[in-house]
Amino acid sequence: MSATQQLTTAAGTFRIQLQGPEGAPVLVFSNSLGTTLEMWEAQAQAFSRDFRVLRYDTRGHGASVCSPGPYSFTQLGGDVLAILDALQIEKAHFCGISMGGLTGLWLGVNAAARMRSITVANSAAKIGAEGPWLERAASVRTQGAAGMQALADSSPSRWFTEGFAAAQPAVVQQAQAWIAGIAPEGYASCCEALAKEDLRAAITTITTPTLLVAGAHDPVTTVADAQAMQAAIAGSILATVPASHLSNLEAPEAFNQALQHFLQQH
Template sequence: MGHDPFQLLTSRGNFRVAVDGDVTAPALILSNSLGTTLEMWTPQVAEFAKHWRVIRYDTRGHGGSPVTPGPYRFDDLGQDVLALLDALSVEQAAFCGISMGGHTGLWLGIHAATRLSALVVCNSAARIGTQPAWLERASMVRAGGATSMRNLADSAPGRWFTEGFIHDQPDVVQRVQEGLAQINPEGYAACCEALATSDLRADLGLISTPTLLLAGAFDPVTTVADAQAMQVDIAHAQLAVLPTSHLSNLEALGGFAQTVHNFIAHV
């Protein structure tokens, strides 16, 4: 299950963080997807903590981390990660993020390469979705508040999981839905605005950190083609495809952990 989360004071606010594993081991920081918290990584903590000092955190706007007024930018979300590493006295870490978290990883690879030992970008893209769609969702959530978050949660499974997983693992699906329904509407909307404005495609060639692009074969949000497009632009990037939809670490517990471990261990 991992250690209990705690509040970590950083130069950019008080973030909700959990740290597991040997304090002297190489660091691995995990970044959650939009509408989830650090608990999304619970299935992988025990395995990852055998090898690394595992750092999980709630992204700004989510869970117990700062919910500052939006809009956010990925400059903000990336600088938050650097502040977390500084507060924990970690000079360099491997980074693994899903969806929004993966996009944060791309930003770090472009702007803060010296802080990364390896980069794993899961179920993500250099440009996720369209600006009008994200701005419409942000506006809807701000107007509707908690009711809009509940409506989003009701519709989320079809975007996040395959039909087979929804049928076979209803408890997992419901738990993630409940988590989404509890996210602060302003924080969620502000992160939607960050996704609306961020397009990193022109800068992918600046990434020199060893990079793994992990995609879900059945992901309707960030497709295998999105990962293949990034692979063309990131030097020596590797590509792995799991038989999942969007939240690949929850749908392929062991396969996800093994794929990530094999990559980082060989960097």
């Protein structure tokens, strides 16, 4: 397996991991708020046979650049383009979950020429309301590491179904460790980006092949959110998997199957 590396780009330095045959089509995976590129391990293993799999820690997360906030999706989407530029990748498939899914929608709207396809998992064109995101950002900035630990303690109920959390405590604990380790400034700055972004009108312009993945039990970004995006994006496909919010972790087989079937068409 390829080791992670620090990649210097025009937008800053990002921690990335590349796996799979050189010359194969590139498939980018973008993490959710409060996680790192390790969340995609099951997908990297499954897809690196046929694709050049590129994972990265989003700005403010893991070992990527943590610049002062607030961030915007113009910045987070631009980071993806900067990473592709630094690696001299002209076009790529993109798969993002939650915050990463909204990054994918931004790329579909603003950088269609660079995208072979976009997969938007457990996301929405507008995630949550502005007020709670800004309150969370302010709280984390005030409380620092203790605030991140508090989020880690409360995250399982938002991220996983009760049954999965009981059956797979090691997966849950790993996810909690990711969020507890995120820099408060980076997390807060991404919350501020989520507070402001609303692509509900813009996504009607997306012409890039689009797969929408919804978790049947997701309380954060619901099946209804995915259905709204499907209605707005011409030709988009919706797949529902038996999971809560982090569907690639809770239902990796179903997630991979839906993504594999979609990518075979594009």
